[in-house]
Amino acid sequence: MISDKNKKRVSKRVGQIEISATKEMPIVAAKVGGCVSLGQGIPSFATPKHITEAVCHALQGDAAIGKYSLQTGMPELRREIARTLKREQGIDRDPESEILVTVGGMEALVCAILTLVERGDEVLMPSPTYASHVEQVLLAEGVPVMVPLRTEDWGLDLEALDRAVTPRTRLVVICNPSNPTGAVFSDADMQALGELALRHNLIIISDETYDSIVFDIPRPRSLAADPRFREHVISVASFSKKYALTGWRVGWLSASADWMEQIMKVHDASAICAPTPAQVAALAALQGPSECAEAMRLELHKRRDLCCRRLDDLADFFSYVKPQGAFYVMPRYLFSNAPSKDVALQILHEARVITIPGCTFGAAGEGHLRFSFGGDEAEINEAFDRIEKWLKP
Numbered sequence: 001m002i003s004d005k006n007k008k009r010v011s012k013r014v015g016q017i018e019i020s021a022t023k024e025m026p027i028v029a030a031k032v033g034g035c036v037s038l039g040q041g042i043p044s045f046a047t048p049k050h051i052t053e054a055v056c057h058a059l060q061g062d063a064a065i066g067k068y069s070l071q072t073g074m075p076e077l078r079r080e081i082a083r084t085l086k087r088e089q090g091i092d093r094d095p096e097s098e099i100l101v102t103v104g105g106m107e108a109l110v111c112a113i114l115t116l117v118e119r120g121d122e123v124l125m126p127s128p129t130y131a132s133h134v135e136q137v138l139l140a141e142g143v144p145v146m147v148p149l150r151t152e153d154w155g156l157d158l159e160a161l162d163r164a165v166t167p168r169t170r171l172v173v174i175c176n177p178s179n180p181t182g183a184v185f186s187d188a189d190m191q192a193l194g195e196l197a198l199r200h201n202l203i204i205i206s207d208e209t210y211d212s213i214v215f216d217i218p219r220p221r222s223l224a225a226d227p228r229f230r231e232h233v234i235s236v237a238s239f240s241k242k243y244a245l246t247g248w249r250v251g252w253l254s255a256s257a258d259w260m261e262q263i264m265k266v267h268d269a270s271a272i273c274a275p276t277p278a279q280v281a282a283l284a285a286l287q288g289p290s291e292c293a294e295a296m297r298l299e300l301h302k303r304r305d306l307c308c309r310r311l312d313d314l315a316d317f318f319s320y321v322k323p324q325g326a327f328y329v330m331p332r333y334l335f336s337n338a339p340s341k342d343v344a345l346q347i348l349h350e351a352r353v354i355t356i357p358g359c360t361f362g363a364a365g366e367g368h369l370r371f372s373f374g375g376d377e378a379e380i381n382e383a384f385d386r387i388e389k390w391l392k393p
């Protein structure tokens, strides 16, 4: 706890932001002890073998691996990212001037938001949404404007988004597939969002951290693939979830060269470059067999189905929208009127299960809990067994 004396010295920017409950709940759980987790979004898989082998090989034979890379990232990695964007999404980005390798998607988001948000600028985002987007906008002294999603399917409410635009609106930050709801916004709705951005001259930061993790439906089309929106979209991507590389801290950002020139200044001032060994891992991920990422996606699909079956068995206690992507589900709890933070803490202390209170993701998340099904089937089953026993003693 910070002393009153030091509190006065903390900048207003930092004083007003918070560590998200996603990271706080495991800290509380570590004190409680013996908990299982439906909390933080960490795929349980080990780093794929061909990736660790490539890094080990480079560590033994390549002196450059222990040094800074170019600030924009290893040229070979940027070229591979550009090829991947072209192959998978039909997006043309110049690897020299339009792709930046970052310290996870998180650094990419911070760099983009600090570059684009002026004090007092309004930033539209759906509610509920990824908590760190809100903190990042506050850090830039912007004003997050939360626009509730449709509750029946967690879809975009385009009319409400349009109504929320004011002369101070500069930016939309959107995450598709969505953390925390697991919803995948339709291509038609995303197109309409792109058109809204054009109409009002807004930039869209498109957080595509989970873009390849979808179930039963095609992967969403990035807005940057449409030439009309290309200049208006800054895309953020991550190796963390698709390749189970959360601890390696590597992601990327793609944007037109104009934006990139400015974003680079923030990247230079904050990180210099992404860790070189992690970039080697990322390159191996992109060049290696695609089957490993596909096998993990299929496994997550099974876990999604397991989670839904367990929730169906608790239909008197939870209602939910079936997730189509990412690895989250955000059920409404029907057994209590207490705030979600209290409910999540009660479940943590009494059932020893980590869940994330919905309020963390914006007011529209209140009354809900977020469950991650990144853990393996044994962990998911154990967590639901405990919750079930707690609900039906």
Ligand SMILES: Cc1ncc(COP(=O)(O)O)c(C=O)c1O
Residues within 6 Å of the ligand: 041, 103, 104, 105, 106, 107, 130, 175, 179, 207, 209, 237, 238, 239, 240, 246, 249, 250, 251
């Ligand atoms: C929506 C979203 N964006 C960005 C991130 C950050 O990912 P990374 O590990 O690439 O920094 C996360 C991590 O959970 C996320 O859920």
